Amino acid sequence: MRLVRSEFLKIRTTNVWWLFALGAVGLLVVAFAANALNMHFVLQPPTEAGQTMDPEQAAVLKALADPVALTSYMVTSGQYFGLMFVMLLGIITVTNEFHHQTATTTFLATPHRTSVIVAKAVAGGIFGIVLWLVTTALTVPATAIFLESEGITPVLGDSEVIRAVLLNGLAYALWALIGIGIGVLIRSQIGATITAMVVYTVGTAAVSIIVNLLVTALDWDWLANVQWAMPSLASNLMTSGANLPGQPAYWVGALVLVGWAVVTGLVGTLLTRSRDIS
Amino acid sequence: MLPRLRARAVSPAREAVIGPGEDPAVVLAAEGAPQHSHRRRVEPEPVAGHDSQWWNRDGIAMAVLAPAKHTVRMGNVITDGEIVVSGLTKHYKQVKAVDGLSFTIKPGRVTGFLGPNGAGKTTTLRMILNLVSPNAGTATIGGSRYADLAEPLRAVGAVLEASSAHKGRTGRNHLRVICAAAGLPASRADEAMELVGLTPAAKRKFKGYSLGMRQRLGIAAAMLGDPRVLILDEPANGLDPEGIRWMRDLLQKLAGEGRTILVSSHLLSEMELLADDVVIIAAGRLVAQGPVAEVMGNAGNVGTVRVRTPHPDTLLGALDGVGSSRGDDGALVLTGVTAEQVGDAALRAGVAIHELVTERPDLERVFLDLTAGKEAIR
Numbered sequence: 261m262r263l264v265r266s267e268f269l270k271i272r273t274t275n276v277w278w279l280f281a282l283g284a285v286g287l288l289v290v291a292f293a294a295n296a297l298n299m300h301f302v303l304q305p306p307t308e309a310g311q312t313m314d315p316e317q318a319a320v321l322k323a324l325a326d327p328v329a330l331t332s333y334m335v336t337s338g339q340y341f342g343l344m345f346v347m348l349l350g351i352i353t354v355t356n357e358f359h360h361q362t363a364t365t366t367f368l369a370t371p372h373r374t375s376v377i378v379a380k381a382v383a384g385g386i387f388g389i390v391l392w393l394v395t396t397a398l399t400v401p402a403t404a405i406f407l408e409s410e411g412i413t414p415v416l417g418d419s420e421v422i423r424a425v426l427l428n429g430l431a432y433a434l435w436a437l438i439g440i441g442i443g444v445l446i447r448s449q450i451g452a453t454i455t456a457m458v459v460y461t462v463g464t465a466a467v468s469i470i471v472n473l474l475v476t477a478l479d480w481d482w483l484a485n486v487q488w489a490m491p492s493l494a495s496n497l498m499t500s501g502a503n504l505p506g507q508p509a510y511w512v513g514a515l516v517l518v519g520w521a522v523v524t525g526l527v528g529t530l531l532t533r534s535r536d537i538s
Numbered sequence: 539m540l541p542r543l544r545a546r547a548v549s550p551a552r553e554a555v556i557g558p559g560e561d562p563a564v565v566l567a568a569e570g571a572p573q574h575s576h577r578r579r580v581e582p583e584p585v586a587g588h589d590s591q592w593w594n595r596d597g598i599a600m601a602v603l604a605p606a607k608h609t610v611r612m613g614n615v616i617t618d619g620e621i622v623v624s625g626l627t628k629h630y631k632q633v634k635a636v637d638g639l640s641f642t643i644k645p646g647r648v649t650g651f652l653g654p655n656g657a658g659k660t661t662t663l664r665m666i667l668n669l670v671s672p673n674a675g676t677a678t679i680g681g682s683r684y685a686d687l688a689e690p691l692r693a694v695g696a697v698l699e700a701s702s703a704h705k706g707r708t709g710r711n712h713l714r715v716i717c718a719a720a721g722l723p724a725s726r727a728d729e730a731m732e733l734v735g736l737t738p739a740a741k742r743k744f745k746g747y748s749l750g751m752r753q754r755l756g757i758a759a760a761m762l763g764d765p766r767v768l769i770l771d772e773p774a775n776g777l778d779p780e781g782i783r784w785m786r787d788l789l790q791k792l793a794g795e796g797r798t799i800l801v802s803s804h805l806l807s808e809m810e811l812l813a814d815d816v817v818i819i820a821a822g823r824l825v826a827q828g829p830v831a832e833v834m835g836n837a838g839n840v841g842t843v844r845v846r847t848p849h850p851d852t853l854l855g856a857l858d859g860v861g862s863s864r865g866d867d868g869a870l871v872l873t874g875v876t877a878e879q880v881g882d883a884a885l886r887a888g889v890a891i892h893e894l895v896t897e898r899p900d901l902e903r904v905f906l907d908l909t910a911g912k913e914a915i916r
C-alpha cells in the first residue's frame with residue numbers, strides 16, 4: 261500500500277500527469293465533435309448516399325442508429341486518445357526510473373521488484389480510472405444533449421450502455437499495465453513513447469487496412485477477425501455496446517485486452533526482476 | 539519486542555574500544571579470511587528513553603535527526619552493521635568485473651574502498667545492495683542479504699550516483715517519494731534536508747541543483763531511515779573543498795556513533811584524512827585490507843627524513859648506522875632515524891642545516907605500489 265502511495269506521489273509531483281490529462285480531455289472534445297458529426301450523417305443520411313450504399317453497409321448503419329449502440333458510441337467518445345495517454349503514462353512511470361536514474365533509489369527502498377511493478381500498475385490504473393471518470397462525466401451530459409437535439413431519446417440507463425461504460429473504465433485501467441510492460445521492454449523514454457504511439461496510431465490503422473485488403477484479395481472472411489487481436493481495436497470492440505453485424509461479441513474484445521495486459525505485465529515483471537540496475 | 543531505532547551502540551567505538559591495530563578482527567581480516575570467532579564487537583545497548591544522548595555530541599545532527607518517534611518493525615534486525623563480502627564474482631560478457639572478492643567491513647569505522655577506475659568498486663557496491671546479481675558469492679549486511687531486510691532503508695543508506703532524481707521534481711518531493719515507499723513519515727524529508735543544509739533549496743526543482751547540491755540530496759536520501767550502515771560511491775565528486783570537509787566531518791561523526799561507513803573513492807589524499815580502514819581492490823580482486831596505518835606499513839614504506847646541508851659527509855659521519863641516499867636536488871634522504879636525532883647530530887657536528895623534513899609515505903604512494911601491474915582497462 262505504501263508503495264502505491266509512493267508511486268502515486270511520483271506521478272503527482274511532476275508535470276506529466278496534468279499535461280496528459282489536459283491532452284486527453286482536449287482530444288476528447290475533438291473526438292466527441294467528430295463522432296457527433298459522424299452520427300448526424302448516420303441518422304440523416306444524405307439521399308444520394310443512401311442509394312449507392314451496399315446492403316451490408318446499410319445493415320451496419322442501421323445497427324449503429326439503434327439508440328443503445330448510439331448512446332454507447334457517444335458516451336465512450338475520446339477512448340482512442342484517452343487510452344493512448346494512459347498507456348503513455350504507464351510507459352513513463354517505468355522509463356522515468358531509467359531516464360532519471362531513479363531506479364537505484366526505488367529498488368533500494370524496495371528490493372522486491374515485483375511489488376514495485378504491481379504498485380506502478382495500481383497507481384497507473386488509478387490514474388486511468390480517474391481519467392475515465394472525468395471523461396465519462398463530460399460525455400454523459402454531452403451525449404444526452406446531442407441525442408435530444410437529434411430527436412432521439414438517449415438510453416443512458418440501459419444495461420448494455422452501462423456495461424459499455426464500465427468496460428471502458430476497465431480499458432482505461434488495463435492500458436496503464438500495457439504501458440508499463442512496454443516501458444520495461446524499451447527502457448529508452450523517447451524510444452518507448454514513440455514506438456508505442458506509432459504502433460498505436462499508424463499500426464492500428466495499418467493492421468485494419470492490411471487485413472481488409474487481404475480479405476478482399478483472398479476472400480478469406482475469417483481473416484477479418486485477426487484485426488481484433490490489436491489491443492486498441494479490441495478496446496473499441498469491448499465498449500461498442502450492441503453487437504454490430506460482422507463483429508465479434510464485446511467479451512472477445514475484453515478477453516483480448518486482458519490477455520495483452522497480463523502478457524505485457526508478466527513479461528515486464530520477469531524482466532525487471534532479473535535485470536541488473538546500474 | 540524489537541529494539542527501537544535509537545537502540546544502538548553508544549560507545550564512541552573508534553579509539554576507545556577498537557583502536558587501530560589492536561582489533562584482532564581487523565588484523566586477521568587483513569590476512570585474508572574473516573574470523574568471526576575472535577571478533578571483539580561493539581554490542582549495541584538498548585537505550586530507550588535516551589534518545590538524544592549520542593546525538594548531543596553532534597551539533598548538526600542533534601538538531602534535526604533527534605528522536606524519530608516511529609518504532610521499527612524489522613523482520614531482520616541489524617544488530618551490528620558488519621558488511622561481509624564473500625567470494626563475490628560478476629562477469630560481464632568476457633570481462634570478470636569482480637573476481638572472487640572477499641572482505642569484511644567493521645562497524646564504528648570509516649572504511650575507504652579504493653581501486654583504480656574499472657577495478658569493480660561500483661559493481662561490488664551494487665551487488666552488496668542487490669541491484670546487480672552476482673554470478674557467485676554472497677554479500678551480507680549484519681548477517682542478512684540486502685533483499686532479506688524487511689526495512690532496508692532503516693538499516694542501510696546508500697549514495698550511488700549524483701544525478702539520481704527526476705529533473706522536474708523538487709528535492710523535497712524526491713525525498714518524500716522515498717519516505718512513502720519506506721513507510722517513513724513525510725516529516726523525515728524536511729529533517730534530512732536540514733541535515734545536509736538543503737532547506738533553502740527544498741522547493742526548487744532538481745534540474746536547478748548544482749552537482750554539490752545533488753550530492754547533498756543523495757546523502758539526505760541515504761539518511762532518511764537513520765540507517766546503521768552507510769554506503770557511499772564517490773561521494774566527494776562534485777563537492778567543493780568546503781563540501782568535502784563537511785562530508786568528512788559528517789561521516790566521521792556518524793562512524794563515531796557506531797555506524798558502519800563504507801566509502802569508495804579515487805581521491806586518495808581525501809581517504810587518508812577520512813578513513814580508518816581501507817580495502818584496496820584492483821582488476822576485481824582484493825589487494826589489501828586493514829587499518830590505514832597497517833596497510834601502509836605492510837607495503838614496506840617507512841618514514842624517511844630529508845635533510846639539506848652544505849656538508850653532507852660531516853653530517854653522515856655524526857650519524858651511525860643510518861641508511862642514506864641522495865635526493866634529486868642533492869638533499870640527503872635518511873632512513874632509520876628521526877628528525878630529532880638528525881638535528882641533534884648536526885648540532886654536535888657543527889653542521890648548518892638548510893632543510894629538515896620528516897616524510898611519511900602517503901596512501902597514494904602505497905596505492906600505486908599495490909595496484910601497479912594490474913591493467914586498469916580490461
